[in-house]
Amino acid sequence: MNERASNRCLLYADVAGGLRLAVKLGEAEAGYAVERCLNRMSRCAEAYSGSALELRPDSLVASFADADSALLAAREMRERVRALPPMSGIKLVLRAGVVLESEGGGDRVAAEKLAASLVEGSNPDTIAVSDALSQILSPSMRRMLGKTDEVASPAPPAALAPLTPSAPALGEAPPPPPSPADSRxxxxxxxxxxxxxxxxxxxxxxxxxxxxxxxxxxxxxxxxxxxxxxxxxxxxxxxxxxxxxxxxxxxxxxxxxxxxxxxxxxxxxxxxxxxxxxxxxxxxxxxxxxxxxxxxx
Known part of the structure; x- marks a missing residue:
């Protein structure tokens, strides 16, 4: 497998709050609100050259050529969902997980399950990335990440939750060495x-x-x-x-x-x-x- 193919990433993002909204406003109105979020999210994926885009009733899956594009797409998705006003006091928010497609052993379904597992049980408004993906982010993207939080997951080691762009990237730890793609x-x-x-x-x-x-x-x-x-x-x-x-x-x-x-x-x-x-x-x-x-x- 060549390096460009091995660095392809899969992003899973879902919209939280739809069930609460359905109880309060009914399924039709809640479905419309979630669909509006998904439409905004899909445009962000396309803006960062996302491919193999799949829209589900309350989630989105897309593939990206590199880690930076996947993270930038997820961040803009979150901002566009945040910008939507609450409905009857209920605010819809995005949760996203990003992994290397190779972490699924070449199986897209397995990679999607891994990405979804990163945000299971996590706080709303979270973007989590696998440890393997975090190692190939560019230095500039690392500086944009907020403090690291471990995300409970059955998946292999820890994930990052970039919640506060202005906070120091990766706490006080020294930056990791550049990836082979960066230094080649x-x-x-x-x-x-x-x-x-x-x-x-x-x-x-x-x-x-x-x-x-x-x-x-x-x-x-x-x-x-x-x-x-x-x-x-x-x-x-x-x-x-x-x-x-x-x-x-x-x-x-x-x-x-x-x-x-x-x-x-x-x-x-x-x-x-x-x-x-x-x-x-x-x-x-x-x-x-x-x-x-x-x-x-």
Whole structure:
């Protein structure tokens, strides 16, 4: 099995509170409310390139190419469900479990059961990941995770519950070593770096730190406080020796590279050239002062 296939992830998410709502409002009204949540969740899965999407009466299952995409999709699902107002005092919330598909021994049903077991008996509003999946998250994604809590489960070892993006990732423990995918470089190639700057601050994207997150939420690497910016707006990723701009926002991400006209990326990705500027939800040409600059070393 190649490494990309072995890193595929399966996300299981369900909507809690539907039974209480059915008792109070009736099954038809409760079913409508849960369906509205699931529709929002499915759009989030599609925004992060989720595949093999399955919708059930009160749950969703989707497959993702990598751990970061699965976690970002789960976080946005939770935010969109949170944004829905309570009905008759009852608030619907999301619970999600994410595992490597390989943890199911190649059996999707087994992987789904493992993901569902991570949130059984857990508190509402929880996103839990398996220990194996937590080891291949990018350093940037680890920084977005909140304090770790063990999730009771018949599954193999502990899970993480990223509840508070602003809290230190993984408590006070030192960060784990980068995964083979993060640290691998092609033989004979010089290490690649991209330097990114925004409002006097600088970041480096390289094999040790292959992902840089932009958004309005404080857990992002680059926080852009603008109403046009989504909570998790976009990211730059280093993959297979190339840098990509991936958008997951509502308003799109604008890219202005030297010698090229400005382009808008929306729910898609583009390979980056050597130098340019990025606008989160706004045109770089109209607002260069708030644009993110990047340059390939």
């Amino acid at each position: 470089q092609d033989v004979g190639q010089a290490p690649k770096q991209m330097r990114v700057s925004f409002r006097g601050q600088n970041w480096v994207i390289d094999a040790a730190h292959p992902t840089l997150l932009f958004g309005r939420e404080t857990g992002n690497d680059i926080v852009v406080s603008d109403p046009r910016v989504s909570r998790q707006h976009s990211r730059i990723e280093l993959r297979n020796g190339a840098f990509y701009l991936a958008d997951s926002s509502t308003n799109g991400t604008y890219l202005l590279e030297e010698g090229s006209p400005e382009r808008c990326v929306k729910r898609d990705e583009l390979a980056l050239a050597e130098k340019g500027h990025i606008g989160c939800g706004f045109s770089v040409a109209d607002n260069m002062s708030d644009a993110v600059a990047f340059a390939l070393d």
